[in-house]
Amino acid sequence: MNATTGGPAGPVPLDYVRLxxxxxxxxxxxTPDLSIVEINDAALRVTxxxxxxxxxxxxxxxxxxxxxxxxxxxARNLRASLIRARDxxxxxxxxxxxxxxxxxxxRFTVRWWSPVTVPLVDEHGRTVLLxxxxxxxxxxxxxxxxxxxxxxxxxxxxxxxxxxxxxLYTRARELRAGxxxxxxxxxxxxxxxxxxxxxxxxxxxxxxxxVIIDRGLAALGADGGAVAVRDDSDQLHLTLxxxxxxxxxxxxxxxxLHGPLPTCVAALRxxxxxxxxRAAALAWADEMGDVLVDxxxxxxxxxxxxxxDRLLGSLTVGWRDDHPFSPRExxxxxxxxxxxxxxLDRIRVHDAQRQTSxxxxxxxxxxxxxxxxxxxxxxxxxxxxxEQVGGDWYDAFPAADGATTLVIGDVTxxxxxxxxxxxxxxxxLRGIAYIMGAPPAETLAxxxxxxxxxxxxTLASAVLAQVWAPGPSGDPHRARLxxxxxxxxxxxxxxxxxxxxxLATDPHPLxxxxxxxxxxxxxxxxxxxxxxxxxxDGLIERRHHPLDEGLDRLQKAAGGLAHLPVEExxxxxxxxxxxxxxDDIALLALRVTD
Numbered sequence: 213m214n215a216t217t218g219g220p221a222g223p224v225p226l227d228y229v230r231l232x233x234x235x236x237x238x239x240x241x242x243t244p245d246l247s248i249v250e251i252n253d254a255a256l257r258v259t260x261x262x263x264x265x266x267x268x269x270x271x272x273x274x275x276x277x278x279x280x281x282x283x284x285x286x287a288r289n290l291r292a293s294l295i296r297a298r299d300x301x302x303x304x305x306x307x308x309x310x311x312x313x314x315x316x317x318x319r320f321t322v323r324w325w326s327p328v329t330v331p332l333v334d335e336h337g338r339t340v341l342l343x344x345x346x347x348x349x350x351x352x353x354x355x356x357x358x359x360x361x362x363x364x365x366x367x368x369x370x371x372x373x374x375x376x377x378x379x380l381y382t383r384a385r386e387l388r389a390g391x392x393x394x395x396x397x398x399x400x401x402x403x404x405x406x407x408x409x410x411x412x413x414x415x416x417x418x419x420x421x422x423v424i425i426d427r428g429l430a431a432l433g434a435d436g437g438a439v440a441v442r443d444d445s446d447q448l449h450l451t452l453x454x455x456x457x458x459x460x461x462x463x464x465x466x467x468x469l470h471g472p473l474p475t476c477v478a479a480l481r482x483x484x485x486x487x488x489x490r491a492a493a494l495a496w497a498d499e500m501g502d503v504l505v506d507x508x509x510x511x512x513x514x515x516x517x518x519x520x521d522r523l524l525g526s527l528t529v530g531w532r533d534d535h536p537f538s539p540r541e542x543x544x545x546x547x548x549x550x551x552x553x554x555x556l557d558r559i560r561v562h563d564a565q566r567q568t569s570x571x572x573x574x575x576x577x578x579x580x581x582x583x584x585x586x587x588x589x590x591x592x593x594x595x596x597x598x599e600q601v602g603g604d605w606y607d608a609f610p611a612a613d614g615a616t617t618l619v620i621g622d623v624t625x626x627x628x629x630x631x632x633x634x635x636x637x638x639x640x641l642r643g644i645a646y647i648m649g650a651p652p653a654e655t656l657a658x659x660x661x662x663x664x665x666x667x668x669x670t671l672a673s674a675v676l677a678q679v680w681a682p683g684p685s686g687d688p689h690r691a692r693l694x695x696x697x698x699x700x701x702x703x704x705x706x707x708x709x710x711x712x713x714x715l716a717t718d719p720h721p722l723x724x725x726x727x728x729x730x731x732x733x734x735x736x737x738x739x740x741x742x743x744x745x746x747x748x749d750g751l752i753e754r755r756h757h758p759l760d761e762g763l764d765r766l767q768k769a770a771g772g773l774a775h776l777p778v779e780e781x782x783x784x785x786x787x788x789x790x791x792x793x794x795d796d797i798a799l800l801a802l803r804v805t806d
């Protein structure tokens with residue numbers, strides 16, 4: 213290849229092939245499959261080969277490993293270096309490497325090298341050639357091992373040692389820079405992997421903001437920021453990090469989509485806004501002056517949260533000091549924003565699905581039967597963290613003989629299939645209980661036969677109870693309770709005086725287990741003013757705490773609230789026992805009126 217360059221005497225032709233071959237440092241040019249396509253004279257001299265020996269041949273077939281070297285790691289390490297340079301498109305500088313070569317007799321001699329490989333890429337970033345330079349430092353390594361070379365050898369040798377040491381110093385700096393960059397890239401990649409794992413557990417935009425900014429972007433030294441979500445009325449709803457303070461979070465919790473702030477521009481236009489210092493921020497918009505004062509942050513980056521062609525909002529990050537943005541950092545910020553967008557979309561979809569499921573479930577849980585002698589209250593609280601509701605249900609309906617039938621149940625699972633199975637089981641139990649007119653144990657056995665015959669393959673726990681109010685046909689002062697427990701938490705009886713008692717019985721298997729052992733009924737009489745409390749396990753279970761602790765808390769709370777009317781009792785019991793429900797909760801309370 214020839215070219216020309218200007219000079220005092222006019223254009224001078226440049227023959228790059230001759231320049232390459234005359235370069236005093238040893239160079240080889242390799243293809244991506246590691247075949248030698250060019251080699252300069254210096255490389256031929258240090259390797260003792262001719263051009264005809266090497267051109268077109270695989271580099272490791274041309275320079276095989278020393279079979280007598282017990283370690284023989286030179287070829288392995290060099291191959292790894294060449295492949296790294298080829299696959300990453302980045303220069304790869306190796307530490308000093310032993311790689312023995314044969315002499316003219318074919319015997320291998322110990323040789324040491326200082327290799328560096330530079331990839332040559334095309335316009336698409338693909339590696340098309342590898343430029344490999346390797347300096348022979350065998351003499352340097354040999355004499356270093358023998359001691360003081362300054363007294364033993366002459367000026368030529370000292371000059372050579374000085375050249376080699378200078379070259380090694382330069383390469384050491386290159387290697388250190390490469391290792392530092394690799395370590396930074398590794399830390400950033402580790403941050404991204406850890407971030408993805410944490411985002412998978414996010415169920416709210418607040419949790420998303422904490423993970424993205426308080427944890428993820430902390431790796432970049434960020435001091436605060438916000439996630440902005442678009443709505444259908446051209447508004448942005450912002451969730452800001454606590455580091456920005458309460459007043460700031462309140463003032464900027466809502467912004468117009470068409471506003472001038474970087475957050476708005478990124479969400480509306482899909483543009484990335486980078487403001488590396490105070491001057492850039494003030495030049496962006498007059499309103500940024502108030503933002504700088506309110507937040508105490510000087511540098512800003514706002515990135516769109518995009519999913520396909522949809523703009524969901526924006527991610528805004530701030531720093532207290534000036535913050536120039538390197539291309540690598542902008543790329544990393546973009547990766548954060550992409551993960552944020554995917555998580556945000558998942559949260560919004562799950563919220564919509566969950567709301568639909570909650571609405572559907574509430575529509576199935578009808579108002580309970582009320583009589584003059586028996587007051588019934590019911591409550592249903594979906595879990596705060598589940599993406600969909602589960603299979604908890606309650607029911608209260610009249611029996612053919614005038615009794616009030618009560619049901620509390622929990623189908624296994626937390627998805628729409630559990631919801632569908634709950635609906636099937638609830639409706640079947642209603643019909644079977646009314647038609648059979650049988651005691652609870654027999655009714656549950658009939659339900660299991662129907663489930664088996666109709667191939668409804670599910671498991672559920674339940675308590676089925678029948679209550680006859682005080683009256684002329686029975687005890688005029690007490691209500692009669694008959695119940696059967698199928699693997700469910702025990703009912704709670706609260707006396708008129710506030711005494712509490714768990715109606716624990718011998719355990720019966722879950723519905724659907726098809727145990728050969730028959731189920732049994734249990735009977736009890738309830739004084740006027742007594743209250744029967746049925747509930748699902750979400751009311752008493754707490755992660756990392758034994759179930760007995762939950763039952764103790766329930767008894768203590770119920771005893772202290774016994775004086776309240778049944779509706780107020782349910783609200784107060786939930787408020788005392790449950791802050792943020794981690795599981796669905798169904799609650800049914802029946803009071804025998806005074």
